[in-house]
Amino acid sequence: MRLFKPEVEAQRFWNPYTQTMPRAELDRLHLKKLQTLIAYAYHRSPMYRSLLDRHKVRPAEIQTMDDFVKRLPFIDKKDVLEAQATSPPFGDAQAIPEDFFLQRFATSGSTGVPLHIPLTYYSSVLWGESWLYILWGIGLRPRHSFYFPFHWGIFAAFWSAYMGVRRLGGTVVSGGGLDSKARIQQILQYRPDAIFGTPTYMLYLGEVAREMGVDLRKTSVSYVLVAGEPGGSIPSTRQAMEETWGAKAYELYGIAELGPTNPGCPMQGGVHLCEEWYHALVVDEAGNPVPYGEVGEHIVTAYIQHGQPLIKYRSHDLVRWTDEPCGCGTTWLYYPGGVLGRTDHMIIIKGVNVYPSAVEALLHKVAGLSEHYELHVGREAANDFVTVKVEARPETSAERYGGLKGEAEGILKSMIGVTIGVEVQAPGTLPRYELKAKRFFDHRPAEHRWQLAGRTGG
Numbered sequence: 065m066r067l068f069k070p071e072v073e074a075q076r077f078w079n080p081y082t083q084t085m086p087r088a089e090l091d092r093l094h095l096k097k098l099q100t101l102i103a104y105a106y107h108r109s110p111m112y113r114s115l116l117d118r119h120k121v122r123p124a125e126i127q128t129m130d131d132f133v134k135r136l137p138f139i140d141k142k143d144v145l146e147a148q149a150t151s152p153p154f155g156d157a158q159a160i161p162e163d164f165f166l167q168r169f170a171t172s173g174s175t176g177v178p179l180h181i182p183l184t185y186y187s188s189v190l191w192g193e194s195w196l197y198i199l200w201g202i203g204l205r206p207r208h209s210f211y212f213p214f215h216w217g218i219f220a221a222f223w224s225a226y227m228g229v230r231r232l233g234g235t236v237v238s239g240g241g242l243d244s245k246a247r248i249q250q251i252l253q254y255r256p257d258a259i260f261g262t263p264t265y266m267l268y269l270g271e272v273a274r275e276m277g278v279d280l281r282k283t284s285v286s287y288v289l290v291a292g293e294p295g296g297s298i299p300s301t302r303q304a305m306e307e308t309w310g311a312k313a314y315e316l317y318g319i320a321e322l323g324p325t326n327p328g329c330p331m332q333g334g335v336h337l338c339e340e341w342y343h344a345l346v347v348d349e350a351g352n353p354v355p356y357g358e359v360g361e362h363i364v365t366a367y368i369q370h371g372q373p374l375i376k377y378r379s380h381d382l383v384r385w386t387d388e389p390c391g392c393g394t395t396w397l398y399y400p401g402g403v404l405g406r407t408d409h410m411i412i413i414k415g416v417n418v419y420p421s422a423v424e425a426l427l428h429k430v431a432g433l434s435e436h437y438e439l440h441v442g443r444e445a446a447n448d449f450v451t452v453k454v455e456a457r458p459e460t461s462a463e464r465y466g467g468l469k470g471e472a473e474g475i476l477k478s479m480i481g482v483t484i485g486v487e488v489q490a491p492g493t494l495p496r497y498e499l500k501a502k503r504f505f506d507h508r509p510a511e512h513r514w515q516l517a518g519r520t521g522g
């Protein structure tokens with residue numbers, strides 16, 4: 065028995081209708097959805113009612129996309145935290161009764177206070193569906209099986225991918241509660257077609273497998289599906305994963321509070337905005353949309369977060385958006401290179417913007433250096449400065465560390481145009497992570513970090 069008709073199985077897009085819709089039609093649809101959502105949020109979420117009242121804007125006044133861009137305030141994580149604190153867990157941010165909640169997630173707040181995320185049953189189906197635009201696009205079908213080397217915790221992380229595999233009708237194989245060695249044994253035993261994980265963890269499993277004498281290239285895994293941190297759209301990182309696994313690597317970029325917002329492109333060079341469930345702007349520090357081709361902060365609206373609606377939510381992620389076709393045939397917005405960094409990780413050295421992802425990509429060009437690195441950013445006089453700590457590969461002899469340092473510093477200087485110090489360390493000296501790796505260490509005073517001066521929620 066088949067879950068889909070053969071002619072549907074053969075189609076390239078999960079939803080050809082919306083994925084190839086002309087821009088003008090997409091934008092008309094966005095405006096209708098935004099107007100509906102703004103009215104819904106205003107009437108159901110005390111947080112939104114008070115935010116819009118404070119900014120003296122009524123839902124009915126948002127008549128055009130320009131109104132939406134110029135009149136509606138941004139909202140930030142701190143606004144949601146304040147609204148939730150009125151009556152935890154969800155407080156004034158909650159839009160519908162808890163009876164409708166299927167699941168709760170939380171983020172690991174850097175300040176220690178977690179942000180709570182409710183998910184209705186319907187939202188969970190659509191969160192899953194967002195993954196299908198990439199899974200289906202690269203040829204994954206109900207006959208395939210999917211391995212989750214993931215602890216099923218309170219973080220949204222790969223739960224949405226699980227919802228996606230359920231929506232697809234694929235087979236879920238869970239590696240929850242196991243260590244990395246036991247997971248590799250399970251992969252050998254269950255022979256999954258695809259594996260989910262962060263780029264860091266996918267590469268770490270390669271190290272563990274080598275210690276065990278297992279060659280991951282000879283396993284059943286043909287698809288490596290990464291999310292949670294940049295890497296899938298950084299050519300050198302993707303290549304390292306593909307060489308480790310003997311598989312193709314694809315990315316999805318999501319935002320825990322909103323869901324899987326940006327499925328990757330089957331051509332592997334970046335991610336698309338899932339314009340069926342999300343709207344996005346990319347803005348400069350004044351809060352104005354930047355022209356296509358330029359970099360700014362990703363501001364996202366979810367049409368599918370009914371329990372806790374978020375409109376013009378500040379992701380603090382830096383992306384470059386473009387209307388250039390990527391080659392896969394969709395009309396959805398394209399962000400080449402995926403997430404380029406965090407706004408609070410924006411480094412400016414002598415007037416030059418330095419993106420952490422660019423530093424990562426260049427480090428990988430130096431044979432003899434591993435994928436394990438940290439960026440340390442400080443402030444001296446009127447300038448940021450960066451020191452990179454990076455581990456040598458195990459087969460690199462310690463006498464070569466000095467040469468590698470010079471080579472890496474030379475490449476960074478010639479490609480980025482500023483001086484970045486490199487320290488080469490022995491293998492295993494930097495910490496390893498199962499979910500998001502901590503790579504960015506900011507030692508600058510707060511006033512020297514990115515500030516969004518546009519209309520914010522506060």
Ligand SMILES: [Zn+2]
Pocket residue numbers: 329330331336390391392393394398
């Ligand atoms: Zn594409």
